[in-house]
Amino acid sequence: MRPRSATSGREGRGARPLPRRFYARPSIVVAPALLGRLLIRDAPRGARVVGRIVEVEAYAGSRDAASHAYRGETPRTRTMFGPPGHAYIYFTYGMHHCLNVVTGRVGRGSAVLIRALEPVEGLEAMARRRGVRDPERLARGPGCVAQALGLTRAHDGLDLTRGPLWLADARPRRGGRSIARSARIGISRAVARRWRFFLSGHPCVSGPARATAVRGPVRR
DNA sequence: GTAGGGATACACT
DNA sequence: GTGTATCCCTACT
Numbered sequence: 441m442r443p444r445s446a447t448s449g450r451e452g453r454g455a456r457p458l459p460r461r462f463y464a465r466p467s468i469v470v471a472p473a474l475l476g477r478l479l480i481r482d483a484p485r486g487a488r489v490v491g492r493i494v495e496v497e498a499y500a501g502s503r504d505a506a507s508h509a510y511r512g513e514t515p516r517t518r519t520m521f522g523p524p525g526h527a528y529i530y531f532t533y534g535m536h537h538c539l540n541v542v543t544g545r546v547g548r549g550s551a552v553l554i555r556a557l558e559p560v561e562g563l564e565a566m567a568r569r570r571g572v573r574d575p576e577r578l579a580r581g582p583g584c585v586a587q588a589l590g591l592t593r594a595h596d597g598l599d600l601t602r603g604p605l606w607l608a609d610a611r612p613r614r615g616g617r618s619i620a621r622s623a624r625i626g627i628s629r630a631v632a633r634r635w636r637f638f639l640s641g642h643p644c645v646s647g648p649a650r651a652t653a654v655r656g657p658v659r660r
Numbered sequence: 661g662t663a664g665g666g667a668t669a670c671a672c673t
Numbered sequence: 674g675t676g677t678a679t680c681c682c683t684a685c686t
Contacts, residue, residue, distance in 0.1 A: 497681070506681070516668065533682050534665030540681085553681055583682050626681050 451560055452478045452490055455608035457601045462609075463524035467498040467543040467550040472619050472637045474541070476612030479557060481589045482604040487565050489589055491557030491579050492613065495638035495645045497624045499540070501549035505629035509549025519597045520549045527605055529586065529596040536583030537592055541600060541607075555582045555625075555636070558644045565590075581646040614639055622647075 455478065463470060474493045481489045499507040501520070508530065513521045519528040520542055528540040528551050540551040557579035559566055566578045566588040579588040586592070591605070598605045620640040623631055625647050638645045 499681075508681075511669075514669075530681085531667065532680055534667070534680090536665095536682050538681060555681090581683070624681070628680095 452480055452608045452610060455610040457603065457606040458525075458609045460523070460525045460601050463541060463543050463600070464545065465543060467500055467552050468635060470541070470543045471496045471498040471552045471635065472621075473612075474552060474554075474607070475619055475637060475639055476614035478560065478608040478610060479554065479589075480603075480606055480608060481562075481591075482606075483565075483590075487562065489562030489565050490560040491566075491585075491588070492560055493554060493556075493607075494558050494642045495554075495556035495636070495647075497553040497555055498635040498637070499551050499553065500635075501544065501551075504550075504633070506624060506627040506631075506633070507549065507551075509551075513549065517549065520551050521547055522597070525599065525601050527591075527595060527598040527600055529591055529593055531593055533583075537586035538582040539586050539589070539591055553582055554585050556580050556638070556644050556646045557585055557588070558642065559588070576643045580644050584646075615642075617642055 474496050477493050479491050479493055501507055501509045508517045509520050519526055523546050524543050526542045528542050529537055531537050539554045542551050544550040559575050559578045563575060567573050569590055570578055570588050579585045600606050617639040620638055621634050622636045623634050624636045
């Protein structure tokens with residue numbers, strides 16, 4: 441048996457990247473499994489940034505009218521249709537970047553949008569990039585996540601099983617919070633699908649008035 | 661509620 | 674080629 445990751449002290453130290461097979465599942469399965477896990481951006485000169493994932497949304501690829509993949513593969517969405525475990529980063533509204541992790545099989549175009557993080561390490565670097573200091577506001581909202589981590593289209597396609605951007609395989613810590621779900625935010629189509637998952641009551645969760653949680657089994 | 665801002669996709673010439 | 678509606682948002686009033 442592999443020794444347990446040494447996560448005492450600075451969280452995530454000694455952890456290893458989640459394996460490809462973690463991502464090679466439907467986005468609606470991967471999305472809740474990401475909650476409570478550490479997202480790590482290694483950078484030179486000690487500018488490492490770590491955040492705990494507290495809010496995500498699943499997108500099901502070419503069958504999901506709310507997904508970028510709905511119209512099939514384009515130059516912009518090529519990464520989504522590639523192998524799972526890679527970062528799909530897109531630019532929208534003329535000013536914001538959003539980070540997704542590619543899931544499922546090659547050619548499906550399914551992904552999970554990372555909507556919010558709880559800052560764990562590198563708060564100074566995050567605050568510098570974001571221009572705010574309040575930890576609860578450093579990475580609350582998908583545009584803020586990418587900005588806090590310093591991610592742009594230049595980072596599209598990064599392999600999350602290798603770094604410098606990766607997810608730790610350490611056991612997820614949810615602080616005793618339950619996983620809640622609701623409709624996805626900011627979309628106009630396929631609004632009936634309640635594929636947004638978040639840690640109930642967490643202060644770093646985004647959304648209009650934190651959005652009302654809707655509990656229940658995951659249905660397609 | 662809405663300004664801000666640029667890329668993207670697609671309909672047209 | 675050019676025109677334009679739309680966009681998985683944020684920060685403000």
